[in-house]
Amino acid sequence: MSPIDNLELLESRLRLSRRSFLKSTAAGAAALGSGALIRSQDAKAFAYEPYSRDDQLHTVVTSCAHNCGSRHMLVAHKLGDVIVRLSTDDGRYQLDGAYGKDTEAEPQLRGCLRGRSYRQRLYSPERLLYPMGRVGKRGEGKFKRISWDEALDYVAGKMIELKDKYGPTALLDQSYAGASYGVLHKSDQIEGLLARFLGMFSCRTSSWSVPSYQGTTTSSRWTFGTTEDGNEDDTFAHTKLMIMWGWNPAYTFHGGNTFYYMRMAKQRGCKFVLIDPQYTDSASAYDAWWIPIRPNTDAAMMAGMAHYIFTNNLHDQAFIDRFCMGMDAGTMPAWAANTPNGRENFKDYILGSYDGQPKTPEWAAAICGVAADDIKKLADLYARTKPAALKASWAPGRNAYGEQYNRMAAALQAMTGNIGVLGGCAEGVGKAWHAEAVAYPYDQYSNIWFASIKSDRWAHCVLNYPNVKREEVGLWQREDELDGVIPNIKGIFWQGSDWFNQLTNINKEIEAINKLELVVCMDSTITPSGLYADVLLPVATHFERHDVALPWYKGHYYIHRPKVIEPMGDSKTDLQIFTELAYRLGHRTGMGDRFGRTYNPKADRSYWDNPDPVDEAYLREWWETKVMPHQHVDMPWEDFKRHGVYKFKFDKPHVAFREQIEEGKPFQTPSGKIEILSSQLAQISDWTRTMYGYHVPSIPKWIEPWESLNSPKTEEYPFHLISPHPRWRTHSIFNNCSWLRETYEQEVTVNASDARRLSIRTGDSVEIWNGRGRVVVPVYVTERCMPGVLVLHEGAWLDLDDQGVDRSGNPDMLTLDEPSPAGAFAYNTVLCNMKKTNLRHRPGWDKLATARSHVFRRDL
Amino acid sequence: MTDTNDKSRIKAAVQRRKKAVYTPVVPDVQLGFVHNNVDCIGCRACEIACKDKNGLPPGPRFRRVQYVEGGTYPNVYAYKVNVSCNHCAEPACLPTCPTGAIWKRKDNGIVDIDSTLCIGCRRCEAACPYGAPQFIPEQNIVSKCNLCVDEIEAGRKPYCVMACMMRVLDVGPIDLLRENKYPTKAIGPNDEPVKAVRNFANPDLTDPSIVFVAHSKGKVQP
Incomplete structure (x- = not known):
């Protein structure tokens, strides 16, 4: 041409x-x-x-x-x-x-x-290409290359030794979703490949609270009986008012095209509101009304809104009467009067009938720092605009009593009748379209555990064993003799997980990890966690193995993931590694091939060298027996592979709880209603015997967090630190990519008036500290952040100097490993102080990268 | 690689440049960009797509999303101005090039650098009011956006445009874009394209092939 x-x-x-x-x-x-x-x-x-x-x-x-x-x-x-x-x-x-x-x-x-x-x-220098054995101290970063035989025999031997010596709780499963959200090669906190492997080996302590959104998860389960409380992303285009509560889709890109559909909504006349300590890029792109709020006080502001709506009679009483339980005296079930924890209803709590304190907008204003007039104005806007979406994001739930914020949001969504309608919003967790998610063997062995603790309590458990109370670690109740038995953790497996870098209070973790006898890290790159491992097992990335991708959270499609290139170096897939380990463990424990065969039923031991036909068989079976019949797909597997993508088309947009509202189908809660009063919580009297450990009110309430800008601790630590998700990393993944590091910097965002007071200017290095740790970062001074609030994004790769100061600026040096009763991580409940420093910030391991790159570089 | 041994090539290129300095190339169709300053979330997927496409090391950035913010707490605003090379009608870089490596394509108006002629003197970098030419120390040459001419020739849009998650960056014939007669998702139903915005050099200098949807605080008086 x-x-x-x-x-x-x-x-x-x-x-x-x-x-x-x-x-x-x-x-x-x-x-x-x-x-x-x-x-x-x-x-x-x-x-x-x-x-x-x-x-x-x-x-x-x-x-x-x-x-x-x-x-x-x-x-x-x-x-x-x-x-x-x-x-x-x-x-x-x-x-x-x-x-x-x-x-x-x-x-x-x-x-x-x-x-x-x-x-x-x-192709990064940090890529793990060969199995490595630790030769230095934990955290020192000295490894030597070993063969797969050596690595697997060592791990198998240690596993048997620890199980024999310390029992079925000795190995802690810290798998996470970092490596793959695929249908076959799945790393997952609860039911992934590692869970099945350790469960079948009969030695597994599980970690039940999800760092990102456990407060929200628990809240959604209590209120709606499910975490699938989200509308599909395209429904956002139909809303007239979008309240982004602590939500910044311009950074997280949450859901397939959510942010793009919101642009359509804006073009169709939707008004946007942002409630956040920061004026985010989401606020500017959607031209939102910004309401700055003190971190951790969201539930109080929502209570103030509820008060305004109730007292001005703006609530949807017909909706409440028909669908809600415990919203007001009229919707209280008769049985509640005889329960230990369920005698209060939400409206009377808001009006102050129980404690004499009406939760007025003025009362809320004193707590959350938002003017009472703004609270009223927003409540009025939300109650009168139909449909309106109150999108209560996960971040404000990552707090002390974060679940109360999500519960309170659900109450607002319900009282305004915005649930189950197009353009409304009931989330929550917000998972929407239900994908067929599992192509790996999924059976009675998939989630066996002998103890299950709150995920951020492992270090506390290890350090204080056996003098640990069950409520301190959030021990999940069991029906057998293991109920209440504190796990004796002696080893950790990390699969697709950089948790050492990502959980709270890293200094406590460093102390705890030296008490362990086996630490195995399976990853595609070296990570800060990997430096503390005994054995590093190189895992092929998703470009180097066969799988299918499903949407995460929102969107309705499947994307084929063929083996694009051959696995680099000696890397293997997780499934290959667990299968081969299962064979080795079986042979050492007298089971022969049985363990390996049961673990990976479509494979024999040649899977180690030739996984492709087996992976293909699993995926084809998944497509032909699950996707095609269950989801009415008529595209054959071979065609799907040729296209590479399958996009579903719906007759009408998927709206959570549409059937409940339109057809009267019961909600998945015990009562079949939207449970503003939780039937489950209402019945509980002995809180120590629950995984929550401590009392939780059965209706949404404002509970003072243990640290906030309202607490006396601000005399010593005057700043409140929040650590949202960055745009230039997925948690800690991609931190080593120079293209991304060039677009953004790990820096702390400070309000201009605070910076003036401390004589700090953009680009200065500051030290941020509290009783738990110290970090060094450069400063970004702006008017877009609330005074008294510092913003430091999570996931920077830990880089400690000899004084124990983290020069990379990882906020989890400062966070507290004290979870909320419902399991919410308190990532955003942090007070700290800040001063100018001469210590140098080290973004992304620059100082150390050379030596490591020699160790980990691919042999050419 | 820079190859300056072939004197006749340089001679021809210099002659071409001299001609274009005094009689600017008038392209058959001038392609240009449109960027919506307001709806852009500033994610920089376009920048990364560009770096990946062009195999750039850290440092040079053919496309640059500039963040603009202002106001006083709590009355603040923010917007983005996203610029690569504007493939100007009268490019300021072109006359400065001693080897004639910079040239403007007749068919589509793309201003391009012939890397085999560039000697890395960086004069174009100094002349451009928009910061488009980017020096690559590893190769000792200046390089810049060529509007993915290979993709254009294949009938597709450049990588940055196809990367835009918000669909606020687009490419098209600039005269149609200026008159808002070109169908594009970058310009919303209530938006008007403008040639000049704050934080962008005066377009009268070189007549750049770009229009914007301006933020209310980013508007300039014509």
């Missing part, structure tokens, strides 16, 4: 007139039909170094794979076995796809900056 022809082609596509649109659709289908998207083209005068155009490269559709809250398409362009560049969904790959196709029903699944930088993670 001549350049002019090409330009016309572009023109026609850019104009997207009906005629040219149809034409290009046909062309796209033809390209797919021939089985190849690659169109060879003669090299033209192109004044660059040898440069392969996309059409000269081999194109493979795949996706990203981490626990960020969404899942988007990545398209790899390969030359031989090397990925030359990545692009993303351009509309061509789906059924009836065409270049540029991007409709409201089937939007493109465009990858974010983290996914787009994936080549840097894949």
Whole structure:
């Protein structure tokens, strides 16, 4: 084609007139039909170094794979076995796809900056390519290369030794979703591959509270009986008022295209409100009314709103009477009067009938720092605008008594009748469309545990064993003789998990880890956690193994993830490693091949060398026996593989609880109602025998957190630190990518008046400290942050100096390992102080990277 | 790699440059960008897509999302101005190039650098009012956005545009974009494209091929 022809082609596509649109659709289908998207083209005068155009490269559709809250398409362009560049969904790959196709029903699944930088993670000097054995002290970072035989025999031997010596709770499962949110090679906190492996080995202590959103999870289960309380992302385009409570989708990219649908809502006249200590990019992009609020006081402000709505008779009494339990005296069940914890109703609590304190907007204003008039104005707006979405995000729930904030939000959503309607919002956790999520063996062995504790209490448990009370570690109740038995943790497995870097109060973890006898880290790169491991097992990334991606949280599609390149170095998949370990353990314990066979029933021991046919068999079975029949998909597996993506089209947008509201189907709670009064909590009298450990009111209440800007501790520690999710990392993943580090810096955000008082300017290094730890970071001074609040994003790779000061600026040096009763991590309940320092900030291991890169570099 | 041994090539290039300095190239169609300063969330996926596409080391950034913020707590505002190369009608970089490596394409108006002629003198970098030319120390050359001419020639849009999660960055014939006659998701139903915004150099200097949807605080008087 001549350049002019090409330009016309572009023109026609850019104009997207009906005629040219149809034409290009046909062309796209033809390209797919021939089985190849690659169109060879003669090299033209192109004044660059040898440069392969996309059409000269081999194109493979795949996706990203981490626990960020969404899942988007990545398209790899390969030359031989090397990925030359990545692009993303351009509309061509789906059924009836065409270049540029991007409709409201089937939007493109465009990858974010983290996914787009994936080549840097894949080919990074920090990549783990060979099994490593520790030779230095824990945390020192000295390892030597060992063979797989040595590594696996060591781990198997130690596992047997610890189980024999310390019993069935000796090994702590700290798997997390960091490695893969796929259907086959799944790392998961509760029911992933590691859980099944340790469970079958009969030695596993589980960690039950989810760091990101346990307050929300517990709240959603109490209130709605499910965590699937979310509407699909496209419903956001239909709302008239969007209250983003502590929610910053411009950073988290939560849900497939949520942020994009919100832009559509804005264009259709939706008004936005942001309640957050920071004026975030979400606020600016959606032109939101910003209401700055003191961290940890959200439930008080919501109570003030509820008071306004009740006293001005703006609540939807018909909705309350029909669907809610415990909202007011009229919706209290008769049995509640005889319960130990369930005699109060929500409205009387708000009006002050029990404690003599009406929760007026003025009362709330004194706590949360928001003017009473603003609370009233917002309450009025929320109660009168229909439909309105109060999107109560997870972050304000990551607090002391964070569950009360989520419960209170649910009460507001219910009293205004915004549940089960298009454009409303009931979340919560917000998981929406239900995917067929499991292609790995899933059976009676999938979640066996002998003790289960709150995830951030492991160090406390290890350090104080056996003098630990069950409520201190949030021990889950059991029906057998192991109930109440404190786990004797002597080893940790990390799979897809950098938890040492990510859990609270790192200094306490450092103290605890030296008491362990086995620490195994399975990961694709070296991580700060890995430095404390005894054995590092190199795990193939999702580019190097066969899987299928499902959406995380919102969106309705599957993306095929073929093995794009061969596994680098000696890396293996998690499933390969656990299968081979199972065979070795079986042979050492007299079970022979039985353990290995049961663990991975479609494989034999040759799986170690040749996993592809087995992985294919699992995935095909999943597609043909689950996806196709359950979800009414008629695309055959082979076609799905050829397209690389399957996008579902719904008759109408998926709205959580639509059936309950429209058809009267009961909610999944014990009462079948929206439980503002929780039937479960109402019955409890002995709190120590529950996993909560401590008292929880059965209706949403404001409870003073143990640290906040209202507490006397501010004399010593005048700043409240919050640690939200960064945009340039997924938790700690991608911290080593220089492209991303160049777009943002690990820095602490400080209000300009605070900075003036302390003579601090943008770019200065400061030390932030409290009784738990010290970190060094540069400062960003801005008017966009509330005075008294510091913002430091989570996930920076720990880099301690010889004084124990973290030079990377990881906020978890300062957080407290004291969870909320419902299990919420108190990541955002932190007081601290700040001063200028001469200590140098070390972003991303710059000082150490050289030595490590020598150790971990791929042999060429 | 820079190859300056071939004197005749340089001679031809310098001649081409001289001609273009006095008689600017008038392209058949001038392609240009549109960016919505308000709806952009500033995620920089476009920047990363560009770096990946062009295989850039840390340092040079062909596309740069500039963050603008102002006001006093709690009355604050923020917006983004997203710029790469503006493929100007009268590029300031072009006359400065001693080897004639910089040229403007006749078919689509893309201002391009022939890397095989660039000697890394960095004069273009100094001349450009928008900071488009980027020096790459590892290769000792200056390079910049070429609007993914390989993708344009294949009938597709550049990587940055196709990376935009909010669909606020787009490319098209600049005259149509300026008149808001070009269908694009970057410009919303109530938006008007403008040539100039605050925090962007005066467009009269070079007649850049870019329009913006301006933030209320980013508007400039015409």
